[in-house]
Amino acid sequence: MISIQSVSFSYTGAGTNEWALRDVDLDIAPNEFVALLGPNGSGKSSLSRLLNGIEWPTEGIVTVDGLSTADPAAIAAIRRTVQIVFQNPENQQVGVTVGEDIAFGLSNIGWPQHDLSARTKWALQLVDLPVDEDRLVAHLSGGEKQKLALASVLALSPRYLILDESTSMLDPIARKQFVDILHAARREQPFAVIYITHHLEEVVNADRLVLFEKGRIRAIGTPEQLLQEGELLEACGLELPFGRRLALSLRKAGIPLSASPDLEEWRRWL
Ligand SMILES: Nc1ncnc2c1ncn2[C@@H]1O[C@H](COP(=O)(O)OP(=O)(O)OP(=O)(O)O)[C@@H](O)[C@H]1O
Numbered sequence: 001m002i003s004i005q006s007v008s009f010s011y012t013g014a015g016t017n018e019w020a021l022r023d024v025d026l027d028i029a030p031n032e033f034v035a036l037l038g039p040n041g042s043g044k045s046s047l048s049r050l051l052n053g054i055e056w057p058t059e060g061i062v063t064v065d066g067l068s069t070a071d072p073a074a075i076a077a078i079r080r081t082v083q084i085v086f087q088n089p090e091n092q093q094v095g096v097t098v099g100e101d102i103a104f105g106l107s108n109i110g111w112p113q114h115d116l117s118a119r120t121k122w123a124l125q126l127v128d129l130p131v132d133e134d135r136l137v138a139h140l141s142g143g144e145k146q147k148l149a150l151a152s153v154l155a156l157s158p159r160y161l162i163l164d165e166s167t168s169m170l171d172p173i174a175r176k177q178f179v180d181i182l183h184a185a186r187r188e189q190p191f192a193v194i195y196i197t198h199h200l201e202e203v204v205n206a207d208r209l210v211l212f213e214k215g216r217i218r219a220i221g222t223p224e225q226l227l228q229e230g231e232l233l234e235a236c237g238l239e240l241p242f243g244r245r246l247a248l249s250l251r252k253a254g255i256p257l258s259a260s261p262d263l264e265e266w267r268r269w270l
Pocket residue numbers: 011019020038039040041042043044045046047
């Protein structure tokens with residue numbers, strides 16, 4: 001379990017009134033899929049950096065499976081347990097070839113040398129990237145590079161995986177493929193996901209959505225619960241899935257539809 005208790009965070013340290021995060025309380029269970037949503041600058045990336053100890057809270061405490069991120073003795077274990085995939089795959093690739101890229105992280109955690117190649121193949125298969133290990137990273141497409149970034153962290157068997165706008169540089173087809181692969185990988189090897197995005201349609205299957213505004217949690221609930229809050233989501237710059245958007249406009253025009261009509265309701269109304 002990741003536990004975020006009364007956390008406030010400022011990049012300029014204590015004694016400031018510029019808070020990137022303010023009074024945040026949130027638990028993330030093993031194997032849970034939690035989406036972090038909110039406008040630009042609302043604190044999502046700052047929170048993700050607190051979760052794997054790149055930064056630590058100005059106030060409050062973050063623990064990962066009982067270890068505090070403020071404890072220097074725990075940081076290596078926490079960074080192994082909580083992995084991050086960022087927005088730009090090119091900032092996270094360290095190898096010239098696909099094989100080197102995956103092996104780098106594995107070598108860092110002392111993976112047995114004789115098993116590196118088998119583990120690399122396993123990770124490539126897990127993310128559905130059927131390329132040779134000696135393929136040059138520079139020759140991969142954007143979508144393939146992001147799959148490689150995913151393979152490189154999944155090879156390390158993280159218990160918690162943070163995806164910070166990992167799909168934002170992909171086209172809609174590659175984006176959908178990436179999300180599908182993530183779900184498939186979790187079926188093969190369960191892990192928790194902390195998914196940061198501006199695209200609501202990517203997280204309609206999440207366990208919980210957490211909406212941030214100005215560093216605070218503004219709303220939290222299941223997708224079903226939060227999607228009822230159409231106006232709040234839109235005020236936070238999130239575009240509702242098409243069916244929801246249509247239902248919301250029709251409701252505003254006085255048409256008695258539910259917030260999330262199913263096919264039967266649409267048919268009746270039409
Ligand atoms: N490295 C930094 N140094 C100082 N302030 C920062 C830094 N990174 C972010 N901030 C500030 O912290 C606040 C929260 O920013 P953060 O990047 O966490 O938001 P975000 O929700 O991830 O936004 P986006 O959707 O644009 O990625 C903002 O006011 C931002 O300007």
